[in-house]
Amino acid sequence: xxxxxxxxxxxxxxxxxxxxxxxxxxxxxxxxxxxxxxxxxxxxxxxxxxxxxxxxxxxxxxxxxxxxxxxxxxxxxxxxxxxxxxxxxxxxxxxxxxxxxxxxxxxxxxxxxxxxxxxxxxxxxxxxxxxxxxxxxxxxxxxxxxxxxxxxxxxxxxxxxxxxxxxxxxxxxxxxxxxxxxxxxxxxxxxxxxxxxxxxxxxxxxxxxxxxxxxxxxxxxxxxxxxxxxxxxxxxxxxxxxxxxxxxxxxxxxxxxxxxxxxxxxxxxxxxxxxxxxxxxxxxxxxxxxxxx
Amino acid sequence: xxxxxxxxxxxxxxxxxxxxxxxxxxxxxxxxxxxxxxxxxxxxxxxxxxxxxxxxxxxxxxxxxxxxxxxxxxxxxxxxxxxxxxxxxxxxxxxxxxxxxxxxxxxxxxxxxxxxxxxxxxxxxxxxxxxxxxxxxxxxxxxxxxxxxxxxxxxxxxxxxxxxxxxxxxxxxxxxxxxxxxxxxxxxxxxxxxxxxxxxxxxxxxxxxxxxxxxxxxxxxxxxxxxxxxxxxxxxxxxxxxxxxxxxxxxxxxxxxxxxxxxxxxxxxxxxxxxxxxxxxxxxxxxxxxxxxxxxxxxxxxxxxxxxxxxxxxxxxxxxxxxxxxxxxxxxxxxxxxxxxxxxx
Amino acid sequence: xxxxxxxxxxxxxxxxxxxxxxxxxxxxxxxxxxxxxxxxxxxxxxxxxxxxxxxxxxxxxxxxxxxxxxxxxxxxxxxxxxxxxxxxxxxxxxxxxxxxxxxxxxxxxxxxxxxxxxxxxxxxxxxxxxxxxxxxxxxxxxxxxxxxxxxxxxxxxxxxxxxxxxxxxxxxxxxxxxxxxxxxxxxxxxxxxxxxxxxxxxxxxxxxxxxxxxxxxxxxxxxxxxxxxxxxxxxxxxxxxxxxxxxxxxxxxxxxxxxxxxxxxxxxxxxxxxxxxxxxxxx
Numbered sequence: 075x076x077x078x079x080x081x082x083x084x085x086x087x088x089x090x091x092x093x094x095x096x097x098x099x100x101x102x103x104x105x106x107x108x109x110x111x112x113x114x115x116x117x118x119x120x121x122x123x124x125x126x127x128x129x130x131x132x133x134x135x136x137x138x139x140x141x142x143x144x145x146x147x148x149x150x151x152x153x154x155x156x157x158x159x160x161x162x163x164x165x166x167x168x169x170x171x172x173x174x175x176x177x178x179x180x181x182x183x184x185x186x187x188x189x190x191x192x193x194x195x196x197x198x199x200x201x202x203x204x205x206x207x208x209x210x211x212x213x214x215x216x217x218x219x220x221x222x223x224x225x226x227x228x229x230x231x232x233x234x235x236x237x238x239x240x241x242x243x244x245x246x247x248x249x250x251x252x253x254x255x256x257x258x259x260x261x262x263x264x265x266x267x268x269x270x271x272x273x274x275x276x277x278x279x280x281x282x283x284x285x286x287x288x289x290x291x292x293x294x295x296x297x298x299x300x301x302x303x304x305x306x307x308x309x310x311x312x313x314x315x316x317x318x319x320x321x322x323x324x325x326x327x328x329x330x331x332x333x334x335x336x337x338x339x340x341x342x343x344x345x346x347x348x349x350x351x352x353x354x355x356x357x358x359x360x361x362x363x364x365x366x367x
Numbered sequence: 368x369x370x371x372x373x374x375x376x377x378x379x380x381x382x383x384x385x386x387x388x389x390x391x392x393x394x395x396x397x398x399x400x401x402x403x404x405x406x407x408x409x410x411x412x413x414x415x416x417x418x419x420x421x422x423x424x425x426x427x428x429x430x431x432x433x434x435x436x437x438x439x440x441x442x443x444x445x446x447x448x449x450x451x452x453x454x455x456x457x458x459x460x461x462x463x464x465x466x467x468x469x470x471x472x473x474x475x476x477x478x479x480x481x482x483x484x485x486x487x488x489x490x491x492x493x494x495x496x497x498x499x500x501x502x503x504x505x506x507x508x509x510x511x512x513x514x515x516x517x518x519x520x521x522x523x524x525x526x527x528x529x530x531x532x533x534x535x536x537x538x539x540x541x542x543x544x545x546x547x548x549x550x551x552x553x554x555x556x557x558x559x560x561x562x563x564x565x566x567x568x569x570x571x572x573x574x575x576x577x578x579x580x581x582x583x584x585x586x587x588x589x590x591x592x593x594x595x596x597x598x599x600x601x602x603x604x605x606x607x608x609x610x611x612x613x614x615x616x617x618x619x620x621x622x623x624x625x626x627x628x629x630x631x632x633x634x635x636x637x638x639x640x641x642x643x644x645x646x647x648x649x650x651x652x653x654x655x656x657x658x659x660x661x662x663x664x665x666x667x668x669x670x671x672x673x674x675x676x677x678x679x680x681x682x683x684x685x686x687x688x689x690x691x692x693x694x695x696x697x698x699x700x701x702x703x704x705x706x707x708x709x710x711x712x
Numbered sequence: 713x714x715x716x717x718x719x720x721x722x723x724x725x726x727x728x729x730x731x732x733x734x735x736x737x738x739x740x741x742x743x744x745x746x747x748x749x750x751x752x753x754x755x756x757x758x759x760x761x762x763x764x765x766x767x768x769x770x771x772x773x774x775x776x777x778x779x780x781x782x783x784x785x786x787x788x789x790x791x792x793x794x795x796x797x798x799x800x801x802x803x804x805x806x807x808x809x810x811x812x813x814x815x816x817x818x819x820x821x822x823x824x825x826x827x828x829x830x831x832x833x834x835x836x837x838x839x840x841x842x843x844x845x846x847x848x849x850x851x852x853x854x855x856x857x858x859x860x861x862x863x864x865x866x867x868x869x870x871x872x873x874x875x876x877x878x879x880x881x882x883x884x885x886x887x888x889x890x891x892x893x894x895x896x897x898x899x900x901x902x903x904x905x906x907x908x909x910x911x912x913x914x915x916x917x918x919x920x921x922x923x924x925x926x927x928x929x930x931x932x933x934x935x936x937x938x939x940x941x942x943x944x945x946x947x948x949x950x951x952x953x954x955x956x957x958x959x960x961x962x963x964x965x966x967x968x969x970x971x972x973x974x975x976x977x978x979x980x981x982x983x984x985x986x987x988x989x990x991x992x993x994x995x
Contacts, residue, residue, distance in 0.1 A: 079818045080896040086813035093810040100866035104843035165730045168723045182731040188975035190925035192946040197737045206756025251991045259453035267467035269441035281457045300838045304927040322838045329842040345839045353834045
């Protein structure tokens with residue numbers, strides 16, 4: 075709060091009220107309900123619910139299917155995060171270095187940010203179309219019969235590819251911005267101190283980019299866990315079946331389509347804890363980032 | 368053989384802007400050469416071309432006898448001190464200073480020893496394990512110099528290193544840098560926009576303006592015999608008075624008072640330094656004093672001589688009052704410049 | 713350059729490869745809108761450009777593809793705009809007001825309000841999706857624009873963004889305003905809001921794209937086809953394609969392109985504001 079503040083009380087209260095009301099109704103209330111429902115088992119015929127304590131959670135942890143999905147989510151997140159970051163870093167370093175056409179490249183590389191995840195999934199569906207999709211044909215040339223929707227790994231690969239494609243622009247923008255915030259004179263000092271370009275990159279540029287990198291790590295993990303919902307839903311064409319899916323997708327499938335409110339709520343709570351841990355971690359990192367310079 | 372030779376070095380940017388007109392000069396070994404001029408005059412561009420941070424459009428650059436136009440900065444045997452220090456924020460002072468040596472394959476023991484030497488020379492011993500963010504501006508500047516010193520290069524380059532420091536620190540560091548350079552004997556090119564730094568530190572000054580060299584000379588030469596009105600008014604504070612005068616019949620007249628002899632004819636600009644005036648009750652010139660500035664050791668009188676503004680410096684023992692004041696000019700203290708071109712006559 | 717040109721060529725090659733990686737999928741979509749569907753199901757996308765675009769465009773925008781005959785491309789486009797703009801405006805207005813209240817007033821419960829709002833950053837919508845649905849249903853807001861927009865506003869991103877910005881505004885401005893006789897409302901309207909113009913623009917772009925691209929939430933709460941947004945409509949497109957004998961790829965692709973183009977145009981034309989909004993809104 076500022077030193078020089080106004081002292082009226084009614085005005086700020088009125089200003090805050092809309093925000094507070096909205097989050098009370100549409101954030102806190104649902105969150106509390108989610109927490110609560112996770113401890114109940116809903117009667118399938120709609121006759122109310124029974125308190126079952128931690129049973130829903132126990133069921134989840136012992137469910138082979140849940141563990142399989144959790145495992146897929148972990149691998150999926152790691153792969154999407156790694157490749158989105160790596161590709162974006164390479165592109166950002168080059169875009170920063172190049173003298174001509176820097177603006178054009180920047181535009182061409184960042185516009186995919188505005189593409190909705192389901193559209194990315196839709197593109198994957200077309201590219202991997204069984205009969206005539208370009209990617210399917212490409213794999214065919216390599217001697218592999220690609221079967222999205224049938225083969226678990228094939229479907230997973232399509233999801234990962236679409237997710238990486240969609241996420242590279244965001245990382246690119248942040249990395250480029252991070253690179254450009256390294257003072258020019260520091261880079262020039264490095265030019266004088268070290269004749270090797272890769273030496274300069276690893277000794278000077280990379281360490282100074284690390285804070286941005288850590289920050290992006292969290293953003294990417296969150297993206298992989300949640301925002302890829304649209305991609306998953308589109309690639310499985312709305313029919314989950316035996317397909318790979320992420321934890322958040324299962325929340326939707328069990329709750330909205332399977333009507334298992336208790337189980338779905340328990341899954342939500344598990345995800346809440348996960349996100350909480352990630353965000354707390356991120357805030358700690360931000361604090362350290364401010365002390366860095 | 369000179370340490371640094373510039374032959375017709377020029378810089379034109381892709382958009383056609385000519386930052387530096389083709390220029391040539393040499394710098395002797397061990398010389399402290401200062402490039403001074405207002406912003407945009409091309410001094411930093413010139414320095415950066417010597418460093419290899421800017422491409423040389425025309426001309427040949429030689430350092431220690433070698434043509435280095437196409438040589439990487441890291442291979443030119445130079446070290447540079449930047450205006451904002453350019454220390455690596457994530458490395459300790461020790462690592463900052465030693466980084467250049469590390470990349471040149473110097474052994475760990477040799478690096479450690481050289482770092483210790485530089486640190487004791489610059490009083491950085493206590494700070495070796497700190498990071499730059501934990502140091503003050505002056506300390507950071509010394510680390511930047513330490514980084515340059517350990518390299519033992521053929522050439523030191525300074526790009527306005529004192530501009531970011533407060534006035535008191537600046538005065539102190541000026542002396543430190545100059546004595547350090549004397550001690551180490553390394554050829555140095557120093558860029559600044561501050562003419563006081565130039566005057567006090569340089570063995571030779573190069574005054575630049577709008578991409579051209581106006582004059583090269585020792586501080587005394589540049590001060591007493593400026594080559595143009597630009598140099599005359601840029602060097603020295605308060606600046607030299609530049610007054611319109613007319614030359615005829617062997618005399619130069621301000622208004623109708625003669626101030627010196629000359630063989631030229633026609634309108635001229637007469638350059639007279641504030642301290643070249645003498646308070647003289649029987650002097651030929653009358654100044655209307657409007658403001659008196661007391662500086663302790665001397666006084667500055669601001670006012671008009673005829674229709675032109677003029678500043679006169681007198682000692683603190685000479686009386687001064689507002690209103691009319693008679694003056695005369697010390698003999699041989701008038702510099703004459705062409706009224707149109709500004710060149711020294 | 714004094715360095716061998718080779719490294720510069722390699723740099724450009726990498727960047728061109730990256731650009732192609734980004735562009736080709738969409739170019740493929742575009743190409744498919746120009747050839748007849750029968751050809752697509754035989755050979756898929758190719759390098760030829762046909763003449764079917766106008767036809768497909770008309771079908772996409774003006775023909776309904778669902779059961780009720782209500783969801784033409786045009787109506788979905790309209791809904792997308794309403795969602796995008798409504799969400800952005802709502803977020804900005806509410807966020808600015810709340811940020812102003814927290815930063816510029818001495819409130820005893822300001823810290824409490826701050827933490828309440830802060831907590832909303834910790835849990836994305838996806839983890840409370842079902843209860844949120846129930847709440848909206850209970851409030852009778854299903855299949856309405858309010859139900860679509862308001863629950864999405866229940867997170868603090870804009871508030872934090874503006875709080876950060878307001879804190880960077882020099883203190884002296886408030887003091888000068890007070891001396892000039894401006895009260896809190898005048899200060900806000902005459903001084904703070906104009907100062908925040910770039911920030912508002914930046915936020916608007918980010919939020920518009922975010923709102924426009926919403927998928928899960930619209931999928932859940934809009935079952936009336938006339939409320940479908942373009943992005944929500946993708947789900948239906950995919951389902952329809954699956955079931956059809958001659959899937960209408962040309963038309964679906966046009967819809968996908970229409971779903972993508974407005975946000976892309978906004979991001980590209982207002983690039984500098986967009987980048988600023990993105991990089992400065994890191995919580």
